[in-house]
Amino acid sequence: MGTADNFINLNSASLKTACESCSLHQLCLPLELAHDDIAELDKIIKRTKPLHRGDYLFEMGDPFTSLYAIRSGSIKTFTSTDEGEEQVTGFHLPSEIVGLDAIISSHHPCSARALETTSVCEIPFERLEALGQKIPGLQRQLLRIMSKEILTDQDMMVWLGKKSAEERLAALLLRISSRFRDRNFSAMEFNLSMSRTDIANYLGLAVETISRLFSRFQQEGLLRVDRKYVEITDYEGLRQMAGIAPDCHHHQ
Amino acid sequence: MGTADNFINLNSASLKTACESCSLHQLCLPLELAHDDIAELDKIIKRTKPLHRGDYLFEMGDPFTSLYAIRSGSIKTFTSTDEGEEQVTGFHLPSEIVGLDAIISSHHPCSARALETTSVCEIPFERLEALGQKIPGLQRQLLRIMSKEILTDQDMMVWLGKKSAEERLAALLLRISSRFRDRNFSAMEFNLSMSRTDIANYLGLAVETISRLFSRFQQEGLLRVDRKYVEITDYEGLRQMAGIAPDCHHHQ
DNA sequence: ATGATTCATTGATTTACATCAACTTTATGT
DNA sequence: ACATAAAGTTGATGTAAATCAATGAATCAT
Numbered sequence: 001m002g003t004a005d006n007f008i009n010l011n012s013a014s015l016k017t018a019c020e021s022c023s024l025h026q027l028c029l030p031l032e033l034a035h036d037d038i039a040e041l042d043k044i045i046k047r048t049k050p051l052h053r054g055d056y057l058f059e060m061g062d063p064f065t066s067l068y069a070i071r072s073g074s075i076k077t078f079t080s081t082d083e084g085e086e087q088v089t090g091f092h093l094p095s096e097i098v099g100l101d102a103i104i105s106s107h108h109p110c111s112a113r114a115l116e117t118t119s120v121c122e123i124p125f126e127r128l129e130a131l132g133q134k135i136p137g138l139q140r141q142l143l144r145i146m147s148k149e150i151l152t153d154q155d156m157m158v159w160l161g162k163k164s165a166e167e168r169l170a171a172l173l174l175r176i177s178s179r180f181r182d183r184n185f186s187a188m189e190f191n192l193s194m195s196r197t198d199i200a201n202y203l204g205l206a207v208e209t210i211s212r213l214f215s216r217f218q219q220e221g222l223l224r225v226d227r228k229y230v231e232i233t234d235y236e237g238l239r240q241m242a243g244i245a246p247d248c249h250h251h252q
Numbered sequence: 253m254g255t256a257d258n259f260i261n262l263n264s265a266s267l268k269t270a271c272e273s274c275s276l277h278q279l280c281l282p283l284e285l286a287h288d289d290i291a292e293l294d295k296i297i298k299r300t301k302p303l304h305r306g307d308y309l310f311e312m313g314d315p316f317t318s319l320y321a322i323r324s325g326s327i328k329t330f331t332s333t334d335e336g337e338e339q340v341t342g343f344h345l346p347s348e349i350v351g352l353d354a355i356i357s358s359h360h361p362c363s364a365r366a367l368e369t370t371s372v373c374e375i376p377f378e379r380l381e382a383l384g385q386k387i388p389g390l391q392r393q394l395l396r397i398m399s400k401e402i403l404t405d406q407d408m409m410v411w412l413g414k415k416s417a418e419e420r421l422a423a424l425l426l427r428i429s430s431r432f433r434d435r436n437f438s439a440m441e442f443n444l445s446m447s448r449t450d451i452a453n454y455l456g457l458a459v460e461t462i463s464r465l466f467s468r469f470q471q472e473g474l475l476r477v478d479r480k481y482v483e484i485t486d487y488e489g490l491r492q493m494a495g496i497a498p499d500c501h502h503h504q
Numbered sequence: 505a506t507g508a509t510t511c512a513t514t515g516a517t518t519t520a521c522a523t524c525a526a527c528t529t530t531a532t533g534t
Numbered sequence: 535a536c537a538t539a540a541a542g543t544t545g546a547t548g549t550a551a552a553t554c555a556a557t558g559a560a561t562c563a564t
Contacts (some may be wrong), residue, residue, distance in 0.1 A: 019468075079406075081414075087409075087410045089406045089409060090406075100398075101399055101403045102399070103395050103398075103399035104396045104399035104400040104403060105399075105403075107305060107407075109403055110406070129388075129391070132391065133385070134387055136381075136385055139384065139385065139391065142395070143394070143398070144356045145356075146395065147352060147356035147357075148356040149402050150352055150398065151353045151357075153402060154331075154342075154361075157405060158331065158339045158341070158406050160413050160462040161412050161453075161454075161455070161456025164520075165520075165521065184459060195542090196542060196543095197541075197542090201413075203413070206522055207541085207543095208522080208542090209520095209521060209522075211542060211544080214543090214545075215544085227530080337516050415552090417551065441534090447510095447511070448511075448513095449511075449512090457552090458551070458553075459511085459513095460513080460514085461552080462512095463511080463514080464551095467513075467514090479512090479559095479560085
């Protein structure tokens with residue numbers, strides 16, 4: 001399922017740059033970027049060895065130096081409250097960028113851990129900023145990505161503030177499905193890399209509630225669930241459960 | 253209470269630029285910017301006539317052309333769900349910038365209305381972007397502002413997901429207080445420009461709950477409340493009510 | 505001013521979800 | 535392979551906050 005297939009190309013970067021041959025190319029890069037510009041961008045990106053399940057990409061409080069684009073796998077970001085309990089602030093899938101919330105303060109306000117084996121591109125921010133100065137399209141893309149993040153978070157606020165437990169879970173599943181579709185994975189069946197506890201935490205609910213909801217959704221024929229594996233058997237039904245038409249195609 | 257005091261300077265822009273003489277100068281502009289740069293930024297900013305209570309700054313779906321910096325007054329932003337009910341996504345005070353969530357999609361994903369008489373600076377985004385290309389400090393500032401917005405929203409997600417009604421209201425009051433302090437207004441007494449309904453909506457609670465909480469906070473000696481006027485009489489107590497030390501000084 | 509409308513407060517009742525508890529299934533490590 | 539731990543499920547009970555309902559205060563319009 002989308003392993004780090006481009007790793008081999010790295011050193012033998014002959015015809016194409018690694019970025020150009022990456023399957024996430026179209027999602028993670030500004031489409032307007034010229035070949036030469038991509039090559040320049042490619043130069044500043046560091047490819048690090050894959051993370052294993054539970055590995056930290058960075059920890060809350062770490063100095064901020066780089067953004068990270070996810071190539072394969074998945075990441076959860078979370079903050080730790082004073083009392084030590086954690087709050088999941090997001091799940092991040094391939095082509096998405098983590099670390100944007102750190103730009104303001106020069107240290108990471110949240111931690112990021114791999115939910116499964118995950119490979120990322122490290123993008124040193126100083127160099128990205130400098131490059132953005134030269135390439136207008138890149139600068140624009142960066143602003144657009146951040147704008148999208150703001151939009152997603154505001155969307156989430158609406159869900160947390162207004163929606164019932166079943167609406168929240170249904171909406172989350174639809175959003176994940178939609179994101180998989182965007183990456184040309186199956187939108188109708190996938191593995192959830194995160195635990196029920198993480199889902200509950202993210203949605204502001206109790207684990208037991210999530211468990212019960214998965215059971216109910218299955219009983220009602222919306223899903224087939226087997227452990228982490230989820231198959232959406234009634235897409236329209238699930239949409240209705242989510243409170244009608246949250247049109248997840250627009251904002252991830 | 254912070255009226256549009258600089259309006260007169262506009263046409264008689266003799267010695268200083270309007271931006272430079274604005275009381276929000278230090279908050280809304282990058283500190284590193286040189287005099288000439290400020291002058292250039294100043295040129296692209298349009299100052300429009302003040303909005304009155306209830307006036308729209310923009311409506312959901314409107315084409316996105318400009319960001320808006322609030323000079324005085326306050327704005328609420330909100331989305332309308334399919335069923336027509338609104339969800340307040342933020343309250344915005346002087347020096348804060350609204351419209352950042354529209355950059356991605358070229359139209360506004362939310363509406364913005366004045367909560368009281370409010371004056372704003374309109375900043376055409378195209379021109380700002382072009383200017384950012386020339387002035388590195390401006391570009392950086394823009395990214396930092398967006399990063400801060402992401403951080404604030406994620407913070408809000410934590411509150412909505414995890415905190416009790418009393419914690420949410422206490423935290424909101426502290427955050428507002430903190431923002432007033434930053435702008436050199438009194439942090440211990442202020443007028444809430446938004447209605448109880450808006451507060452309830454924003455916090456994902458019922459109006460009645462807000463009402464009861466204001467009464468209780470007053471009974472317990474944390475606040476003195478008279479209609480929109482709020483005086484914090486026990487700051488530490490309010491912090492405790494908010495669930496201990498959300499240190500509101502860092503992230504607005 | 506005066507009635508009409510919107511906004512705010514307070515009480516009584518209901519409910520969605522959390523919490524507590526017991527148990528089962530799936531991972532993990534030696 | 536086995537023991538131990540972690541994660542997930544299901545049921546019983548409790549509770550915070552929503553909803554319903556009635557009344558009072560403030561703002562708006564004529």
